Amino acid sequence: MAITSLTTDWGTSPRTIRMTTTNSLAEITTLGYFTSQSTVIDLLNHGAWTWIDGDFIEIVYSDGQGFFTYDAATDALIAQPASSGTLTNTLASARVFVGNASNIATGVAMSGDTTITNAGVVAIGANKVLSSMVSPLLVKYVAVPISASEFNGMYAAPKLLIAAGGANTLVVLKQAQLLLTYGSAAYAAGGTAAIQWDATVNGAGVIASTTLANTLFQGTASIGLNLNPGVVTETFSTCVNKGLYLSNISGAYTTGDSDMVLHLWYTVIPTV
Numbered sequence: 001m002a003i004t005s006l007t008t009d010w011g012t013s014p015r016t017i018r019m020t021t022t023n024s025l026a027e028i029t030t031l032g033y034f035t036s037q038s039t040v041i042d043l044l045n046h047g048a049w050t051w052i053d054g055d056f057i058e059i060v061y062s063d064g065q066g067f068f069t070y071d072a073a074t075d076a077l078i079a080q081p082a083s084s085g086t087l088t089n090t091l092a093s094a095r096v097f098v099g100n101a102s103n104i105a106t107g108v109a110m111s112g113d114t115t116i117t118n119a120g121v122v123a124i125g126a127n128k129v130l131s132s133m134v135s136p137l138l139v140k141y142v143a144v145p146i147s148a149s150e151f152n153g154m155y156a157a158p159k160l161l162i163a164a165g166g167a168n169t170l171v172v173l174k175q176a177q178l179l180l181t182y183g184s185a186a187y188a189a190g191g192t193a194a195i196q197w198d199a200t201v202n203g204a205g206v207i208a209s210t211t212l213a214n215t216l217f218q219g220t221a222s223i224g225l226n227l228n229p230g231v232v233t234e235t236f237s238t239c240v241n242k243g244l245y246l247s248n249i250s251g252a253y254t255t256g257d258s259d260m261v262l263h264l265w266y267t268v269i270p271t272v
Contacts, residue, residue, distance in 0.1 A: 014054035155252035158245035165268035174265040176227035187256030190214040203249030
């Protein structure tokens with residue numbers, strides 16, 4: 001398999017060259033192809049042949065024909081468009097064409113949140129699709145860290161979990177799991193904990209979940225506590241366009257140093 005003809009048609013630097021080879025497209029675009037063919041090229045030229053960076057070459061190869069330029073840095077061919085404004089018919093495996101900063105179509109590997117194979121199969125990476133990316137009508141998830149100082153103070157300052165969704169929207173709790181990692185001091189006194197709409201203090205907000213008795217927090221073990229949706233009437237004036245908060249609804253804790261994470265599943269629905 002070799003180059004069978006090689007002639008210069010026009011120009012000096014760079015030149016227009018015509019070439020015929022019995023090699024395939026994959027072979028002629030391999031780095032170092034011309035070095036491997038140097039003996040044959042010199043024989044066809046009746047003397048030493050010197051390639052010039054940028055030489056424009058019209059090639060007929062075993063499985064097609066096309067236009068190329070010579071890259072002196074890699075001793076390789078770079079496929080060129082068949083005509084102005086069209087793309088080359090060669091592209092490295094699993095690459096896609098993207099316009100670069102100079103407005104030139106360039107083959108690049110997909111990266112970031114997705115990848116693509118040379119079979120055209122696109123895969124989304126693990127943990128790449130976030131709740132903020134999907135329809136507000138789908139169930140979303142968020143994990144909210146709650147420090148011991150925040151929990152102790154929630155009777156007077158409820159902890160924001162989910163911000164208000166905007167006018168004519170209602171944040172609907174689906175499920176929540178409160179995970180407490182025990183520190184060194186148990187919580188004392190305190191009141192019943194629950195999720196509520198809005199930041200109304202001293203337990204006066206509309207309850208959005210089932211409740212957790214204060215005694216559940218007074219132990220010395222790490223625990224998980226489940227909160228289900230509440231059953232109270234959701235009056236628009238106190239629930240629509242309101243965020244969800246965790247609150248001590250009947251009294252403040254006096255001590256305790258255990259931090260928590262509240263895992264919450266919810267949707268935001270329109271009310272009109």
